[in-house]
Amino acid sequence: MTDAAKPLLALAIGDPAGIGPELAAQLLADPDVRAAADYVVIGDARVLRRGADTAGVVIDLPVITSGDAIPPGQTVLLDLGHLDPDTIAVGVAAKAGGAFALENFRIGLRLAADGKVAGVCFTPFNKAAMRMAHPPYDDEISFVAGVIDVHTPASEFNILEGLWNARVTSHVPISAVAGMITQAAVLRGIVLTYESLRNAGIEHPRIGVAGLNPHAGDGGNFGHEDDGEIAPAVAEAKARGIGADGPYPPDTVFVRATKGQFDAVLTMYHDQGQIAMKLIGFDRGITMLGGFPFPICTPAHGSAYDIAGKGIANLGASKAAVLLAAQMAGRFVGP
């Protein structure tokens, strides 16, 4: 890839009381990360400098103060001058920290929505801090939809060493799940999964679709959704040429996936996927928000208040997240 073809990504600094600043600094010091894309780093120069000091790296970037005129072909710091790190206690959720992370993210999303950057990455947020700053904050998906005013179906994908997981329902009470498992919702999930993997360069994604009930319904003994809703959605996806299969018994679909049978597993509810992914090694993985006009990637782990400021944060997941965003940015087909 020539420099001219390098995508430009927004890199928003996350919660300043956690490992977000030091991870941002580590990312900018990483030659693979720098080779894959140019970045508009969004935050406060003082916070980034503090992160660089913690990480033991030196980051010296041209500074801009507005996203209106981004110089091409280089990595720059968009210094919003909105947070003095001395006002933030390491490892403590604070309203000012939440507001800082939200504002950085919001500006990154606006730059992407305006076509000035090709994707958005962010280092970890702290949900408690974000809710102090913005009480209605629900999750990243709804925040993004609000900021860029795009309300097409979207899903959080968790990606670990090449295995993708998306879910049909997410942050809802489990008593509400079965009523939401309709043929249309499952088909939407399959199509969104298919398109997101294609955007990541997987030409013919193999998608394993989990059942809803024990033993995927056990031939109709345990609920009607597996035969009545999920199976017809899988059949329709197949008819459209998508490599989907299922419904598989929920307790073994990830065993199949880890043996290499699928590129992605579509689960029906939050814990069906999250229990398995966290055992496989989720915290080393990436979260990608799919269904928006540009890729949005972040490490799956949190802001790690217990190790913040010690310079021992592991870069692996953040680096993988940024590299995935760079890879997707070049080929992205939005909704």
Place this chain on the structure above:
Amino acid sequence: MKPLALTMGDPAGIGGELTLLTWLRLHESGPCFVALDDPGRLERLARDMGLAVPVQAITDASTAAEIFPDALPVLPVPLAVPPIPGQPDQANAAAIVASIEQATKLALAGEVSGVVTNPINKAALYQAGFAYPGHTEFLAALTGATGKQIMMLASPMLRVVPVTVHASLRDSIAMLTTEMIVAAARTTATALRRDFGIAAPRLAIAGLNPHAGEQGALGSEETTLVQPAIDILRAEGIDVSGPWPPDTMFTAAARTRYDVAICMYHDQALIPLKTLDMDHGVNVTLGLPIVRTSPDHGTAFDIAGKGVADPTSLIAAIELAAMLVR
């Protein structure tokens, strides 16, 4: 040492070949077991499958230990018709049931140390008039067990007890009560003390909803059902913790903090168990006056007689039963 009793299961399923393969694996090292089966059919099966397993019919379980290193000891339970792999036959239902009955009687009489059951096909038994929902209820009736029996699944990495089992996700949630959680946890705590030799078992109680409900934002059952159960159990002196967010309670670090996870529905228990260790899961029935384990797979009619069945889970079930009766 007294042998374990191993039942026949459905003779059209993989039980017979698993019995033979398990003897091949264990006959030198033990644990010793006696099959409650048709000796002629096991001999034929061994011959057909090319397995070098000498079969010896015995009349008294006390001779099993002596024979076990050299031959598979079998207490005869004659079949009505020769079984055909993959084709369950109602004519053999009486023998399938008799094998379970005799094994249980021997355990109650102290002639065997515990019972390990091969898989049965319930549909075939129902047609023959079998009136119990499954093995567990039948064993409870045979042993006169009082109280509630529950299923625990155990692997070397994790023990789980699902409070609701074979029902749709929707029905499992609708039927869940504080009383069910309390009853399952009590039975589990007693069994871990008595059979597993854990003096003060630590029980981790799962939440039901994502993030354990997130203070009510994602569901309220943690507050209305699970926490009251925890309060009752704690008042009884049982070491319980929770309600835990279901997706983080099974990680390696979290597992060091409990001996068993009490789970609210089937897949909440089975997903972590199988993702961590697909092959070594064993079913243990808690709340019976006898030790009973079984492999965590079914009759597998589709592969019966083809020489591809894997005895790992049955071997694990026998080894766990032997550990529990010690």
